Amino acid sequence: MLNRNITNTLFLTAILGVISCGPSQETLDLQAKAKQMFGSLPAKMPGSEKDTQDLVALGKKLYFEKKLSQNNTQSCNSCHNVEGKAAGVDNLPTSPGAFGKNGDRNSPTVLNAGFHFVQFWDGRAADLKAQAKGPILNPVEMAMPSEAEVLKRLKADAEYPALFAKAYPDVKDAVTYDNLAGAIAAFERTLVSPSRFDDFVNGDANALTTEEQAGLQTFISTGCTSCHTGNLFGATSYRKMGERVPYETADLGRYNVTKQESDKYLFKVPTLRNIALTGPYFHDGKSATLEDAVKKMAYHQLNVELTNKETAKIVKFLGSLSDKNRVN
The missing domain is CATH 1.10.760.10 (Cytochrome c-like domain)
Incomplete structure (x- = not known):
């Protein structure tokens, strides 16, 4: 009976320890960094x-x-x-x-x-x-x-x-x-799509899984944020398709509008919100999977060759940007 009581006490102590244990300092630091770098999606659109x-x-x-x-x-x-x-x-x-x-x-x-x-x-x-x-x-x-x-x-x-x-x-x-x-x-203007990432930066440290948090870290450290910034993760600037390594396309992009030589192959940087749901990718739709799109963007825009493991981490994080009401 004594041994059983000791066992139960130890088990209860372990459970209470798990319950009382909040998010790690690493998670809290990432949460603060994400809030500063990206912020959350507003509840309403302008106008x-x-x-x-x-x-x-x-x-x-x-x-x-x-x-x-x-x-x-x-x-x-x-x-x-x-x-x-x-x-x-x-x-x-x-x-x-x-x-x-x-x-x-x-x-x-x-x-x-x-x-x-x-x-x-x-x-x-x-x-x-x-x-x-x-x-x-x-x-x-x-x-x-x-x-x-x-x-x-x-x-x-x-x-x-x-x-x-x-x-x-x-x-x-x-x-x-x-x-x-x-x-x-x-x-x-009613089509606003809040995600679990918004919950994360708004205070819910458990809104992103450990794997998604690791993917966010990789997304930032790789340099994806040089284009995909703000609470939309993009849609705030034009960038040349193939900025570091040429991308094969006959589409001249913004040049067709402005006729300015400097605008050749410039396109609006797409938002990454709901990106896991909106394939195929790029202006030409030639990238069939998100994994392929992430690898190609790293290569053509940053001259970085991602490993399969790094790509998988980033893709895992990007899934957290999907509308909570539109994922299966």
Whole structure:
């Protein structure tokens, strides 16, 4: 009986020791460093404070509206799928348009897009509203012949005139192309995707596993933060694709917009939020797996050849940047 009591006491002491043992100093230091270097994702996107429920509701309906394509086959959601656990992409290298022809670039995620400093890979749109106007009239994408034709369809619809009037109560003729884009942008501003990483930097030291913390350390020490900075882990600057080691691509990137020689092969640095869910990768969609993308970026952008073990660590960490409601 005495031996049993001693055993039980020792077992209870061990359990209490585990319970009382908080996060290690290493974890706390990493947590503080991550908060300083990256911070957490804001709860709302810029401009959303002015968005009404009626405006967002109209924008959501328009986002899924196939009447905005010439042959009634494509909507915004076709290439930027946000239904269910989808992460704002179609997971294709490049996306087919209304008549089956594929675009030239990979469709980036719409999640958190309103936080980005510009829109599109080449930054040709300043904000969500400007971006929303482009694909509808793009001959490869939704292929509508003109703004007038778009408005003609909407005005002939049984629901849209009244919905536009509710969303824009102070406007006499609310069904305009500018208002259409404004409504879609309002809906997209609701697509904020908090992750476990945000929980970690906001105080929950257990939000990241030991392996993910090791991956974060490797991500930082490798130099990934030279491009992937801030709470978006990117989307704040342009960088040359193949900055240290040339990357083979015929796409001239931002040069096509500016015609400035210095802008050749410059692309917007993509956000790494939800990156584990949004493959394939790069502007050309030619990197099929996240492991491949991480290795290639280290090589082409930093002239660093990662080992398989280092790559696996970084990939493990990147999974913690996924929307908590969109992971399986």
